[in-house]
Amino acid sequence: MPGSGGGDGRDEHGARVAIDYKAVLRSPGRPHDGIADFLKWLDEHGISFVLLTTDSLDAEAAMRAAGLPAAALHLCRDDIPVQPARGGAAWLLTVADRLKLRANQLVIVGTSELDWRTGINAGVVHVFARWANHVRNAKGMITLSVDQPTDVAELLEHFLLDEPCWAFSHDDDARAFKIRSLLPPNVRFPQAPGRTFELQDVFTRGRTITVGAQDARDILMLRLLSSAYLDGTLPHRSLFCVYPSSSPGQVSQQLAGFLTKAKVMVGSYYREDLLERTGQAPDTSLERWRRSRGEASTADISIGAQARTVRINPKYKGKLKGKTVIVFDDFTTEGKSIEWARTLLTSAKAEQVIALTIGKYGASRHTAYQLRPGTTIDPFQVSYHLAATNFVTTPVTGAAGPGPDDALKATMSHFIAAAQSTE
Template identity: 25%
Template sequence: MIRIASNGNLVGVISNHEKPAWFDQEFVGSKVTFIPTDARQNGEIIKTIAKNCNVKTHDILVLAVKAEDLQMAKNGRAVLVAAGWSTDPQIKGLGLKINSVQELEELTVLTNGWNGKWWFEGKANTYTIHALVDLSTLHKGVTQQVFAQKLTSTVKKGGSSLAALLAVTARSMLINNIDQTPELLWGVYPSSGNTCSADEVLTDFTHRLRTTTSRVRFAKLGEPLFIRHTASEKRSANRGGDRTNPAGQITTLHLNPFYKGKIGGRNVIVIDDCTTYGVSFGVAAAFLLKAGANSVHGIALGKFGNQLSYYDISINSDPFSPIAADGFTSANLGRFPGATDSTAQQVLQALIP
């Protein structure tokens, strides 16, 4: 903790017990402080700390060992980090996890400078899109396939890099009040060739993110929100075709019948690795709104270029079954409205090397 504090971070030990006699001597001259509180579960201590330190609650990382710590972080709207050595079943089920003090220190270093700004965020009539990083300038020669490989490597490697990527994404979502949204449902947009039950890497990342960010974790593991019943042409490889045409996506997937009757009135978050033209989110929104969703929020970890479009797609048959070529209507209404912000891109370059 002293090493973390020496990097300019304020570190507090929150407890409902009295301060141990050895504490002051152990942490003399450091920025490590003891913070007593009788009921940390309600999260008020997080709000008090944020006010006293002149920071936002989403600027605070809570290392959770017990269920009370989890409740403190969620109610206080802080970024929740699970201690990998905890034996509490609720803590063990969380996705943003560190397994040592060294990983915690690395997490604070990697996330230093992240201001929570999305590279792109915009809202159209029926759905919103947020993208974390500008892939056009991330690294020279990065393509959508290369970025997917980098993301896969980061997720599978785990450790502090994955924890930091989850932390900055969660923080950005907290800033947008995602955790306050009622009736959340989380899903992953399937890759073009994925006709299995779920996208292993993106599903794992999404599960980790939702346990960190939201109070409600409605989404059953092993039951993907979308079913890709037929492999579709990979649009990024279709250099000569119309990469903005949604027909190939609409006719090769449908909603999982498991969620029939469970989508109505819900606010759905759809995660994709990256977006260029916005076809995936336009198609996802069309299916989900047909099934009765209240709102659809697309979250892309990366975005290429300035060609993002808004799609007005109407599904004219059962969205839980394959859609025929004449089972939908579509109109491309032009550029997706929104704004970009490049102030935090260097942090992402370190997280997805």
């Protein structure tokens, strides 16, 4: 699939789908219902596909006998270095190498737990083809699942074909830190004919918004993760966590509920308790709203307030060295929360920190915070001694844009129309 963040000289705009043979043919010469139309759709959108089989066969003849187009590439176990069993990363890494792609330009459509593990081990998004397997998902198998081939086309079209587009992005190589924010805060999306909603309804106010038959939170979060995947900012085997809410022991359930399932999108791990709030802090979203209305406020919403109330859970001591940690938050403005998360995690020897947020206030505005020389912290203890004055601040201008708001509006309208057509 299209993606940026390359630099290895490989094709930046190719789109490839790796499909397990059993998801295409139910038996020799007999394609599954809807497969012919799906493969035609792929061709019309310039997306070639790769066929994967365990055993060697004449794939072109088999597809021709079924009245289907030939795959761009067919791989069996004999084509894979050291001929690994299914489930190994080498299958998809070989596909990427043969087609001169990055792994994050691939999706695997599979029919078994082994296909799922192949995707996880290669850091490639997996889609479970329920139409080809009437047995329930294997125990512990959490994945994107679809009922028919047209659902794969829908997933690709609305989440995995567009170039990543961000309201705000910034790469700070010197600090091993990246920021990606999906949307500006004031965009409104269609909910139903004549009705709209805004991001704050879902993530700040915690309302359940249904768009057609879909949860708006799931649409927005899937777009965030898909964009990060294509962008290269959803690395394989990373750790996911959510920045804590203002109250002790709480995280955004709107984020956490999705990430509990989405952690396996590229073989990552979700650790809800990695960052923990140990004391009450001002609700920065509420304070921001009050101040926008001209209301007086004495609440401390500086990075010092974060430092005095958020730490890394001590049970992760010694477990973060060399890791990539992805910190999710609903909104960011100047970046105090995600900068404190970066400070904690890099102090605990994390190799890279990536912040992913749904919304961004303040367009291109961000502030980099560095501890002043001589200031030390224990990331596993609350830093009661820190105040804003313990940090050196540097204004940062990142890349700003509208984000994928038009594409997401089209996606929302699609789901609304789809629901109406079934009524």
